[in-house]
Amino acid sequence: MIDCLTGKILKKTPDTVVISCGGIGFAVQVPAATGGSLPAPGREATLYTVMNVTENDVSLYGFATEDQRACFKMLTAVTGVGPKAGLAILSVMTPEKVALAASSGDHKAFTKASGVGPKLAQRITLELKDKVGKGLASGTGFASGADVPAPAGAPAQAVAALVSLGYNTSDAAQAVARIDEDLPVQEIIKIALRSLSRT
Structure with a gap:
């Protein structure tokens, strides 16, 4: 190889x-x-x-990065996602956005990729939700370790912090996914907490 x-x-x-x-x-x-x-x-x-x-x-x-490659391998392991669809998804989403969308169940985020319809997008979130959610909750990114990327950016850190405060991974990921990822971690957590307290 x-x-x-x-x-x-x-x-x-x-x-x-x-x-x-x-x-x-x-x-x-x-x-x-x-x-x-x-x-x-x-x-x-x-x-x-x-x-x-x-x-x-x-x-x-x-x-360009090992994270992108690991995310590609994870995506193409999903039933129905071939290399072409994996490349299309990574053309419009970073590995961290893939993780947040999958863990929050946001299948619509995947339909922005060329050739990914609603049914395939739902399958991607269904097959990756638990795998990705456990890793985000523990702050390591993905559950299975070296085979997949471990997002270490502000959104992933914010999800891990919210889970440690007692929120479930899916709710935390949904709240964080709606916030500008370029903000500092503390700001993302504050905004997410406000959003979560309203629900």
Whole structure:
């Protein structure tokens, strides 16, 4: 398995990057967020990869961070979510937003991704809700450890804090998901507490 590629970017489009490593140009499919964050052609970059081998195809999928790659693996483990849908979801959502949407049961957030309809979005939240919720509640992100990302940003810390105050994970995640993720943790917690006290 190819874990990561480090080399010079030869060509870059919003959904594909060709990266030269050891004289070989690897064509790697990437989510739009990754394509936009990589340097211009001619500069060096590292992509964390997942290789998908089927009867008729061998494809490489690349990500700017290990969190994105782990989130992709988690998403594609859901029944009905293939690599194309996984890339589409990560093109419109960060791993942390995936975690918050899944744990709060917000299936509509997943329908913003191209090719993800309401039924598939509901399946994603159903299959990931408990797995993601336990990790957010403990402050580690996801329950199963190294195979999936562990969001450490302000929203994940706020959910963990609210759960430690006695709120259930789903309610805490729903309250936090409606708040600007760029705010400091303390501010997110204050706003979420106000929202939760009204319900």
